[in-house]
Amino acid sequence: MEAGKLTGPPAMTERVVQFLIPPQSRETVVGDLREIYRTPSQYMIEAARTVPLVILSCALRATNLPLLILQGGLVFYCLEGLSGHLLPLDQLRIWLATALALLAVIMRDTYRQAGRPSANRAILEAITIASFMIVFCSEAFGLKQARLGTPDFLLELQFATMLPLAIPALGVLRTFLIVGGDRDLDFFGDNTDVGMIARIYRRFVLRLRFYCLAEAAALIIFAVAMRIALHMNLLLVGLCALAALFLLFQSRSRPIESEDPLALRAEYRRQLLQQQQLRRFLWWLWATPILIMIYQQLIQAGISANRAVLVTLGSATMILICFLIGAVNRECAGRVQEKIELLERTPLWQ
Amino acid sequence: MPAPISLGQFEQIVLTAILSLGDDAYGVTIHARVEELSRPKKVTRGAVYATLDRMEDKGLISSRLSDPIKERGGRSRRYYRLEKSGEKALRESALAARRIYDVIAENWKGAAWKPGS
DSSP: OOHHHHHOSOHHHHHHHHHHSOHHHHHHHHHHHHHTOOSHHHHHHHHHHHHHHHHHHHHHHHOOHHHHHHHHHHHHHHTTTTOSSOOHHHHHHHHHHHHHHHHHHHHHHHTOOSSOOOHHHHHHHHHHHHHHHHHHHHHHHHTTGGGTTSHHHHHHHHHHHHGGGHHHHHHHHHHHHHHHHHHHHTTOSTTOOHHHHHHHHHHHHHHHHHHHHHHHHHHHHHHHHHHHHHOOOHHHHHHHHHHHHHHHHHTTOOOOOOOOHHHHHHHHHHHHHHHHHHHHHHHHHHHHHHHHHHIIIIIIHHHHHTOHHHHHHHHHHHHHHHHHHHHHHHHHHHHHHHHHHHHHHSOSOO | OOOOOOOOHHHHHHHHHHHHHGGGOBHHHHHHHHHHHHTTSOOOHHHHHHHHHHHHHHTSEEEEEOOOBGGGTSBOOEEEEEOHHHHHHHHHHHHHHHHHHHHHHHHSTTTTOOTTO
Protein backbone atom coordinates (compact mmCIF):
# COMPACT_ATOMS: atom_id res chain seq x y z
CA MET A 1 0.00 0.00 0.00
CA GLU A 2 1.26 3.47 -0.88
CA ALA A 3 2.32 5.86 1.86
CA GLY A 4 -0.28 8.41 0.77
CA LYS A 5 -3.10 5.97 1.40
CA LEU A 6 -2.02 5.56 4.97
CA THR A 7 -2.02 9.29 5.71
CA GLY A 8 -5.19 10.20 3.79
CA PRO A 9 -6.21 13.59 2.42
CA PRO A 10 -5.83 16.82 4.45
CA ALA A 11 -8.57 16.85 7.09
CA MET A 12 -9.91 20.27 6.09
CA THR A 13 -10.15 19.38 2.38
CA GLU A 14 -11.89 16.14 3.19
CA ARG A 15 -14.34 17.95 5.46
CA VAL A 16 -15.19 20.41 2.67
CA VAL A 17 -15.76 17.56 0.20
CA GLN A 18 -17.84 15.73 2.80
CA PHE A 19 -19.93 18.85 3.36
CA LEU A 20 -20.57 19.32 -0.36
CA ILE A 21 -21.63 15.75 -1.12
CA PRO A 22 -25.30 15.02 -0.29
CA PRO A 23 -25.75 12.65 2.67
CA GLN A 24 -27.15 9.76 0.63
CA SER A 25 -23.88 9.42 -1.35
CA ARG A 26 -21.50 10.87 1.23
CA GLU A 27 -20.19 7.71 2.82
CA THR A 28 -19.42 5.84 -0.38
CA VAL A 29 -18.11 8.73 -2.49
CA VAL A 30 -15.91 10.24 0.24
CA GLY A 31 -14.67 6.73 1.06
CA ASP A 32 -13.86 6.05 -2.61
CA LEU A 33 -12.03 9.37 -2.93
CA ARG A 34 -10.01 8.56 0.17
CA GLU A 35 -9.19 5.12 -1.19
CA ILE A 36 -7.66 6.56 -4.38
CA TYR A 37 -5.87 9.41 -2.58
CA ARG A 38 -2.26 9.97 -3.65
CA THR A 39 -1.48 13.68 -3.19
CA PRO A 40 -3.52 16.68 -1.98
CA SER A 41 -3.65 18.21 -5.48
CA GLN A 42 -4.73 14.91 -7.06
CA TYR A 43 -7.44 14.63 -4.40
CA MET A 44 -8.73 18.14 -5.08
CA ILE A 45 -8.81 17.64 -8.86
CA GLU A 46 -10.57 14.32 -8.47
CA ALA A 47 -13.08 15.84 -6.04
CA ALA A 48 -13.74 18.82 -8.34
CA ARG A 49 -14.52 16.41 -11.20
CA THR A 50 -16.70 14.19 -9.09
CA VAL A 51 -18.71 16.35 -6.71
CA PRO A 52 -20.83 18.43 -9.18
CA LEU A 53 -22.12 15.34 -11.00
CA VAL A 54 -22.81 13.56 -7.72
CA ILE A 55 -24.84 16.57 -6.48
CA LEU A 56 -26.76 16.68 -9.78
CA SER A 57 -27.45 12.96 -9.65
CA CYS A 58 -28.67 13.12 -6.04
CA ALA A 59 -30.86 16.14 -6.86
CA LEU A 60 -32.46 14.28 -9.78
CA ARG A 61 -33.05 11.25 -7.57
CA ALA A 62 -34.62 13.36 -4.84
CA THR A 63 -36.92 15.29 -7.18
CA ASN A 64 -40.47 14.16 -7.69
CA LEU A 65 -41.61 16.15 -10.74
CA PRO A 66 -45.45 16.03 -10.38
CA LEU A 67 -45.10 16.97 -6.74
CA LEU A 68 -42.65 19.76 -7.56
CA ILE A 69 -45.18 21.20 -10.03
CA LEU A 70 -47.88 21.15 -7.32
CA GLN A 71 -45.48 22.79 -4.86
CA GLY A 72 -44.63 25.43 -7.46
CA GLY A 73 -48.35 26.09 -7.94
CA LEU A 74 -48.86 26.52 -4.21
CA VAL A 75 -45.92 28.92 -3.84
CA PHE A 76 -46.99 30.89 -6.91
CA TYR A 77 -50.51 31.16 -5.52
CA CYS A 78 -49.30 32.27 -2.08
CA LEU A 79 -47.18 34.98 -3.70
CA GLU A 80 -50.35 36.22 -5.44
CA GLY A 81 -48.92 35.37 -8.85
CA LEU A 82 -52.38 34.53 -10.15
CA SER A 83 -53.77 37.94 -9.36
CA GLY A 84 -54.91 39.55 -12.62
CA HIS A 85 -53.76 43.13 -12.02
CA LEU A 86 -49.99 42.78 -11.78
CA LEU A 87 -47.35 44.73 -13.66
CA PRO A 88 -45.02 42.65 -15.88
CA LEU A 89 -42.11 43.43 -13.53
CA ASP A 90 -44.07 42.14 -10.52
CA GLN A 91 -45.01 39.00 -12.47
CA LEU A 92 -41.34 38.48 -13.26
CA ARG A 93 -40.41 38.91 -9.59
CA ILE A 94 -43.02 36.34 -8.54
CA TRP A 95 -41.83 33.84 -11.15
CA LEU A 96 -38.26 34.36 -9.96
CA ALA A 97 -39.23 33.96 -6.30
CA THR A 98 -41.16 30.76 -7.14
CA ALA A 99 -38.17 29.38 -9.04
CA LEU A 100 -35.88 30.19 -6.10
CA ALA A 101 -38.31 28.57 -3.64
CA LEU A 102 -38.42 25.41 -5.77
CA LEU A 103 -34.63 25.38 -6.01
CA ALA A 104 -34.51 25.62 -2.22
CA VAL A 105 -36.98 22.70 -1.98
CA ILE A 106 -34.82 20.58 -4.32
CA MET A 107 -31.64 21.41 -2.40
CA ARG A 108 -33.36 20.67 0.88
CA ASP A 109 -34.45 17.26 -0.39
CA THR A 110 -31.00 16.59 -1.79
CA TYR A 111 -29.18 17.46 1.43
CA ARG A 112 -31.66 15.97 3.85
CA GLN A 113 -29.81 14.43 6.77
CA ALA A 114 -30.01 10.68 7.22
CA GLY A 115 -31.54 10.87 10.68
CA ARG A 116 -34.04 12.56 12.91
CA PRO A 117 -33.13 15.46 15.16
CA SER A 118 -32.11 14.28 18.61
CA ALA A 119 -34.56 14.59 21.52
CA ASN A 120 -32.42 17.35 23.05
CA ARG A 121 -32.40 19.35 19.84
CA ALA A 122 -36.13 18.87 19.39
CA ILE A 123 -36.91 20.16 22.87
CA LEU A 124 -34.46 23.04 22.45
CA GLU A 125 -36.27 24.03 19.24
CA ALA A 126 -39.61 23.99 21.06
CA ILE A 127 -38.21 26.18 23.86
CA THR A 128 -36.65 28.59 21.36
CA ILE A 129 -39.84 29.07 19.38
CA ALA A 130 -41.99 29.50 22.50
CA SER A 131 -39.49 31.96 24.04
CA PHE A 132 -39.39 33.90 20.80
CA MET A 133 -43.16 34.19 20.89
CA ILE A 134 -43.15 35.35 24.50
CA VAL A 135 -40.62 38.08 23.72
CA PHE A 136 -42.57 39.04 20.61
CA CYS A 137 -45.87 39.26 22.49
CA SER A 138 -44.37 41.03 25.52
CA GLU A 139 -42.99 43.64 23.18
CA ALA A 140 -46.41 44.22 21.68
CA PHE A 141 -47.95 44.17 25.15
CA GLY A 142 -45.49 46.83 26.33
CA LEU A 143 -46.52 49.11 23.51
CA LYS A 144 -50.12 48.99 24.70
CA GLN A 145 -49.57 50.40 28.17
CA ALA A 146 -51.34 53.58 27.19
CA ARG A 147 -54.67 51.76 26.80
CA LEU A 148 -54.85 50.02 30.17
CA GLY A 149 -58.19 48.35 30.97
CA THR A 150 -59.52 48.16 27.40
CA PRO A 151 -60.81 44.76 26.08
CA ASP A 152 -57.71 44.43 23.89
CA PHE A 153 -55.48 44.98 26.90
CA LEU A 154 -57.19 42.22 28.90
CA LEU A 155 -57.10 39.79 25.98
CA GLU A 156 -53.42 40.50 25.51
CA LEU A 157 -52.76 40.00 29.19
CA GLN A 158 -54.44 36.58 29.09
CA PHE A 159 -52.54 35.72 25.95
CA ALA A 160 -49.16 36.66 27.49
CA THR A 161 -49.85 34.65 30.66
CA MET A 162 -50.95 31.58 28.64
CA LEU A 163 -47.90 31.55 26.37
CA PRO A 164 -45.36 30.02 28.81
CA LEU A 165 -47.54 26.88 28.72
CA ALA A 166 -46.57 26.50 25.08
CA ILE A 167 -43.05 25.41 26.11
CA PRO A 168 -43.98 22.14 27.84
CA ALA A 169 -46.77 21.49 25.33
CA LEU A 170 -44.42 21.78 22.36
CA GLY A 171 -41.72 19.80 24.18
CA VAL A 172 -44.17 16.96 24.90
CA LEU A 173 -45.40 16.94 21.32
CA ARG A 174 -41.90 16.59 19.90
CA THR A 175 -40.97 13.91 22.40
CA PHE A 176 -44.13 12.03 21.43
CA LEU A 177 -43.12 12.22 17.77
CA ILE A 178 -39.65 10.89 18.56
CA VAL A 179 -40.95 8.01 20.68
CA GLY A 180 -43.52 7.17 17.99
CA GLY A 181 -40.74 7.10 15.39
CA ASP A 182 -38.61 4.77 17.53
CA ARG A 183 -41.51 2.33 17.82
CA ASP A 184 -41.97 2.43 14.05
CA LEU A 185 -38.31 1.54 13.48
CA ASP A 186 -38.48 -1.47 15.77
CA PHE A 187 -39.61 -3.51 12.75
CA PHE A 188 -36.05 -3.38 11.49
CA GLY A 189 -33.37 -5.04 13.48
CA ASP A 190 -30.42 -7.38 13.24
CA ASN A 191 -32.78 -10.26 12.57
CA THR A 192 -34.63 -8.60 9.70
CA ASP A 193 -34.77 -11.10 6.84
CA VAL A 194 -36.10 -11.15 3.31
CA GLY A 195 -39.51 -12.49 4.31
CA MET A 196 -39.93 -9.78 6.89
CA ILE A 197 -39.04 -7.03 4.40
CA ALA A 198 -41.58 -8.45 1.95
CA ARG A 199 -44.26 -8.47 4.66
CA ILE A 200 -43.44 -4.94 5.82
CA TYR A 201 -43.44 -3.70 2.21
CA ARG A 202 -46.80 -5.30 1.36
CA ARG A 203 -48.39 -3.93 4.51
CA PHE A 204 -46.96 -0.49 3.70
CA VAL A 205 -48.49 -0.51 0.19
CA LEU A 206 -51.88 -1.69 1.44
CA ARG A 207 -51.97 0.99 4.14
CA LEU A 208 -50.84 3.54 1.60
CA ARG A 209 -53.75 2.73 -0.71
CA PHE A 210 -56.22 3.20 2.11
CA TYR A 211 -54.66 6.45 3.35
CA CYS A 212 -54.45 7.92 -0.16
CA LEU A 213 -58.13 7.21 -0.82
CA ALA A 214 -59.19 8.59 2.57
CA GLU A 215 -57.06 11.70 2.23
CA ALA A 216 -58.21 12.37 -1.33
CA ALA A 217 -61.84 12.26 -0.14
CA ALA A 218 -61.06 14.44 2.88
CA LEU A 219 -59.22 16.97 0.72
CA ILE A 220 -62.15 17.31 -1.68
CA ILE A 221 -64.65 17.70 1.19
CA PHE A 222 -62.35 20.24 2.89
CA ALA A 223 -61.92 22.29 -0.30
CA VAL A 224 -65.65 22.32 -1.05
CA ALA A 225 -66.50 23.22 2.56
CA MET A 226 -63.91 26.02 2.62
CA ARG A 227 -65.25 27.32 -0.70
CA ILE A 228 -68.84 27.39 0.54
CA ALA A 229 -68.21 28.61 4.09
CA LEU A 230 -65.23 30.93 3.64
CA HIS A 231 -65.24 31.60 -0.12
CA MET A 232 -61.82 30.04 -0.54
CA ASN A 233 -60.15 31.10 -3.76
CA LEU A 234 -61.13 28.91 -6.73
CA LEU A 235 -57.52 28.38 -7.68
CA LEU A 236 -56.71 26.99 -4.26
CA VAL A 237 -59.75 24.72 -4.60
CA GLY A 238 -58.32 23.62 -7.95
CA LEU A 239 -54.96 22.91 -6.37
CA CYS A 240 -56.65 20.78 -3.70
CA ALA A 241 -58.55 18.93 -6.45
CA LEU A 242 -55.30 18.31 -8.34
CA ALA A 243 -53.66 16.98 -5.18
CA ALA A 244 -56.69 14.74 -4.58
CA LEU A 245 -56.40 13.41 -8.14
CA PHE A 246 -52.72 12.71 -7.57
CA LEU A 247 -53.61 10.83 -4.37
CA LEU A 248 -56.24 8.80 -6.22
CA PHE A 249 -53.63 7.91 -8.80
CA GLN A 250 -51.27 6.87 -5.98
CA SER A 251 -53.97 4.74 -4.39
CA ARG A 252 -53.98 2.52 -7.48
CA SER A 253 -50.45 1.30 -6.77
CA ARG A 254 -50.19 -2.44 -6.09
CA PRO A 255 -47.37 -4.25 -4.32
CA ILE A 256 -44.97 -5.58 -6.95
CA GLU A 257 -45.24 -9.33 -7.32
CA SER A 258 -41.54 -10.03 -7.38
CA GLU A 259 -39.89 -12.78 -5.40
CA ASP A 260 -36.58 -10.97 -5.75
CA PRO A 261 -35.76 -9.34 -2.38
CA LEU A 262 -33.57 -6.72 -4.05
CA ALA A 263 -36.35 -5.60 -6.36
CA LEU A 264 -38.69 -5.43 -3.37
CA ARG A 265 -36.21 -3.40 -1.39
CA ALA A 266 -35.57 -0.97 -4.29
CA GLU A 267 -39.31 -0.48 -4.78
CA TYR A 268 -39.93 -0.04 -1.06
CA ARG A 269 -37.13 2.53 -0.85
CA ARG A 270 -38.53 4.45 -3.85
CA GLN A 271 -42.03 4.48 -2.43
CA LEU A 272 -40.89 5.54 1.03
CA LEU A 273 -39.09 8.56 -0.42
CA GLN A 274 -41.97 9.48 -2.69
CA GLN A 275 -44.50 9.25 0.12
CA GLN A 276 -42.40 11.34 2.46
CA GLN A 277 -42.18 14.13 -0.14
CA LEU A 278 -45.89 13.88 -0.84
CA ARG A 279 -46.71 13.98 2.89
CA ARG A 280 -44.62 17.12 3.40
CA PHE A 281 -46.44 18.88 0.57
CA LEU A 282 -49.85 17.75 1.86
CA TRP A 283 -49.19 19.11 5.35
CA TRP A 284 -48.52 22.51 3.85
CA LEU A 285 -51.50 22.24 1.50
CA TRP A 286 -53.83 21.50 4.43
CA ALA A 287 -52.38 24.41 6.36
CA THR A 288 -52.46 26.98 3.53
CA PRO A 289 -56.19 27.86 3.71
CA ILE A 290 -55.92 28.07 7.51
CA LEU A 291 -52.87 30.33 7.30
CA ILE A 292 -54.58 32.52 4.70
CA MET A 293 -57.67 32.70 6.90
CA ILE A 294 -55.61 33.71 9.95
CA TYR A 295 -53.83 36.32 7.88
CA GLN A 296 -57.08 37.80 6.57
CA GLN A 297 -59.18 37.53 9.73
CA LEU A 298 -56.59 38.54 12.31
CA ILE A 299 -53.51 40.25 10.85
CA GLN A 300 -55.11 42.19 8.01
CA ALA A 301 -58.21 43.00 10.07
CA GLY A 302 -56.00 44.05 13.02
CA ILE A 303 -53.96 46.40 10.85
CA SER A 304 -57.13 47.97 9.35
CA ALA A 305 -58.75 48.43 12.79
CA ASN A 306 -55.50 49.53 14.43
CA ARG A 307 -55.74 46.66 16.94
CA ALA A 308 -52.24 45.40 17.72
CA VAL A 309 -53.58 42.51 19.75
CA LEU A 310 -55.17 40.89 16.70
CA VAL A 311 -51.96 41.29 14.69
CA THR A 312 -49.94 39.76 17.55
CA LEU A 313 -52.38 36.90 18.02
CA GLY A 314 -52.45 36.17 14.29
CA SER A 315 -48.67 36.30 13.92
CA ALA A 316 -48.11 34.06 16.95
CA THR A 317 -50.64 31.50 15.68
CA MET A 318 -49.06 31.48 12.23
CA ILE A 319 -45.59 30.99 13.73
CA LEU A 320 -46.87 28.12 15.87
CA ILE A 321 -48.59 26.36 12.97
CA CYS A 322 -45.52 26.71 10.75
CA PHE A 323 -43.30 25.42 13.56
CA LEU A 324 -45.52 22.40 14.12
CA ILE A 325 -45.66 21.49 10.43
CA GLY A 326 -41.89 21.93 10.17
CA ALA A 327 -41.32 19.74 13.24
CA VAL A 328 -43.61 16.98 11.99
CA ASN A 329 -41.98 17.05 8.56
CA ARG A 330 -38.47 16.91 10.01
CA GLU A 331 -39.41 13.92 12.16
CA CYS A 332 -41.08 12.06 9.29
CA ALA A 333 -38.24 12.76 6.87
CA GLY A 334 -35.64 11.63 9.40
CA ARG A 335 -37.62 8.47 10.13
CA VAL A 336 -37.83 7.62 6.42
CA GLN A 337 -34.08 8.17 6.01
CA GLU A 338 -33.40 5.88 8.96
CA LYS A 339 -35.66 3.21 7.51
CA ILE A 340 -33.87 3.45 4.16
CA GLU A 341 -30.49 3.17 5.83
CA LEU A 342 -31.61 0.10 7.79
CA LEU A 343 -33.02 -1.41 4.61
CA GLU A 344 -29.75 -0.87 2.79
CA ARG A 345 -27.78 -2.49 5.56
CA THR A 346 -30.01 -5.57 5.59
CA PRO A 347 -27.82 -8.33 4.09
CA LEU A 348 -29.91 -9.63 1.19
CA TRP A 349 -26.92 -10.87 -0.76
CA GLN A 350 -23.27 -11.32 0.13
CA MET B 1 -43.63 -9.82 -21.42
CA PRO B 2 -42.27 -6.26 -21.01
CA ALA B 3 -39.72 -5.09 -23.58
CA PRO B 4 -36.14 -4.86 -22.25
CA ILE B 5 -34.93 -1.41 -21.32
CA SER B 6 -32.75 0.09 -24.05
CA LEU B 7 -29.32 1.17 -22.88
CA GLY B 8 -27.11 4.08 -23.85
CA GLN B 9 -23.50 3.36 -24.78
CA PHE B 10 -22.14 4.53 -21.44
CA GLU B 11 -24.69 2.44 -19.56
CA GLN B 12 -23.60 -0.60 -21.56
CA ILE B 13 -20.00 0.03 -20.58
CA VAL B 14 -20.85 0.45 -16.88
CA LEU B 15 -22.98 -2.70 -16.86
CA THR B 16 -20.19 -4.63 -18.60
CA ALA B 17 -17.75 -3.39 -15.95
CA ILE B 18 -20.04 -4.58 -13.14
CA LEU B 19 -20.52 -7.93 -14.88
CA SER B 20 -16.79 -8.46 -15.30
CA LEU B 21 -15.92 -7.43 -11.73
CA GLY B 22 -18.32 -9.87 -10.13
CA ASP B 23 -18.31 -9.55 -6.34
CA ASP B 24 -15.70 -6.77 -6.34
CA ALA B 25 -17.81 -4.15 -8.13
CA TYR B 26 -17.77 -0.87 -6.18
CA GLY B 27 -17.10 2.78 -7.10
CA VAL B 28 -13.30 2.63 -7.42
CA THR B 29 -13.06 -0.67 -9.29
CA ILE B 30 -16.01 0.12 -11.56
CA HIS B 31 -14.48 3.46 -12.56
CA ALA B 32 -11.12 1.79 -13.29
CA ARG B 33 -12.76 -0.87 -15.45
CA VAL B 34 -14.95 1.70 -17.24
CA GLU B 35 -11.85 3.76 -18.10
CA GLU B 36 -10.24 0.62 -19.45
CA LEU B 37 -13.26 -0.20 -21.59
CA SER B 38 -13.70 3.38 -22.85
CA ARG B 39 -10.05 3.88 -23.88
CA PRO B 40 -8.81 6.31 -25.14
CA LYS B 41 -11.67 8.43 -23.82
CA LYS B 42 -11.29 9.71 -20.23
CA VAL B 43 -14.24 9.13 -17.93
CA THR B 44 -14.92 11.19 -14.81
CA ARG B 45 -15.77 9.42 -11.60
CA GLY B 46 -18.87 11.62 -11.19
CA ALA B 47 -20.30 10.35 -14.50
CA VAL B 48 -19.92 6.78 -13.28
CA TYR B 49 -21.72 7.53 -9.98
CA ALA B 50 -24.54 9.34 -11.80
CA THR B 51 -24.99 6.40 -14.17
CA LEU B 52 -24.94 3.90 -11.30
CA ASP B 53 -27.65 5.88 -9.49
CA ARG B 54 -29.78 6.07 -12.62
CA MET B 55 -29.45 2.38 -13.38
CA GLU B 56 -30.26 1.48 -9.79
CA ASP B 57 -33.45 3.53 -10.04
CA LYS B 58 -34.34 1.66 -13.24
CA GLY B 59 -33.82 -1.64 -11.41
CA LEU B 60 -30.98 -2.76 -13.70
CA ILE B 61 -28.55 -3.07 -10.81
CA SER B 62 -28.81 -3.21 -7.03
CA SER B 63 -26.41 -2.21 -4.30
CA ARG B 64 -25.53 -2.99 -0.72
CA LEU B 65 -23.25 -1.35 1.82
CA SER B 66 -20.26 -3.23 3.20
CA ASP B 67 -19.07 -3.06 6.77
CA PRO B 68 -16.96 0.03 7.59
CA ILE B 69 -13.38 -0.22 6.30
CA LYS B 70 -10.47 1.30 8.20
CA GLU B 71 -8.50 2.34 5.08
CA ARG B 72 -11.47 4.40 3.97
CA GLY B 73 -11.63 6.32 7.22
CA GLY B 74 -14.22 3.91 8.64
CA ARG B 75 -16.56 4.31 5.69
CA SER B 76 -18.42 1.56 3.89
CA ARG B 77 -18.13 0.54 0.26
CA ARG B 78 -21.22 0.32 -1.89
CA TYR B 79 -21.10 -2.91 -3.85
CA TYR B 80 -23.16 -3.26 -7.03
CA ARG B 81 -24.66 -6.30 -8.66
CA LEU B 82 -26.37 -6.87 -12.00
CA GLU B 83 -30.07 -7.65 -11.73
CA LYS B 84 -32.05 -9.89 -14.07
CA SER B 85 -33.44 -6.92 -16.03
CA GLY B 86 -29.88 -5.53 -16.28
CA GLU B 87 -28.58 -8.82 -17.64
CA LYS B 88 -31.39 -8.94 -20.15
CA ALA B 89 -30.82 -5.35 -21.30
CA LEU B 90 -27.08 -5.97 -21.61
CA ARG B 91 -27.64 -9.16 -23.61
CA GLU B 92 -29.96 -7.31 -26.02
CA SER B 93 -27.41 -4.53 -26.44
CA ALA B 94 -24.61 -7.04 -27.09
CA LEU B 95 -26.71 -8.84 -29.72
CA ALA B 96 -27.52 -5.55 -31.45
CA ALA B 97 -23.81 -4.62 -31.40
CA ARG B 98 -22.91 -7.99 -32.88
CA ARG B 99 -25.44 -7.56 -35.68
CA ILE B 100 -23.99 -4.13 -36.48
CA TYR B 101 -20.48 -5.58 -36.39
CA ASP B 102 -21.42 -8.40 -38.76
CA VAL B 103 -22.98 -6.03 -41.28
CA ILE B 104 -19.98 -3.68 -41.19
CA ALA B 105 -17.51 -6.55 -41.47
CA GLU B 106 -19.39 -7.93 -44.46
CA ASN B 107 -19.45 -4.59 -46.27
CA TRP B 108 -16.01 -3.34 -45.39
CA LYS B 109 -14.14 -6.60 -45.82
CA GLY B 110 -10.56 -6.29 -46.91
CA ALA B 111 -8.31 -3.29 -46.42
CA ALA B 112 -11.04 -0.87 -45.43
CA TRP B 113 -11.99 -2.84 -42.30
CA LYS B 114 -9.47 -2.34 -39.54
CA PRO B 115 -11.04 -2.83 -36.15
CA GLY B 116 -9.45 -0.58 -33.52
CA SER B 117 -8.03 1.92 -36.03
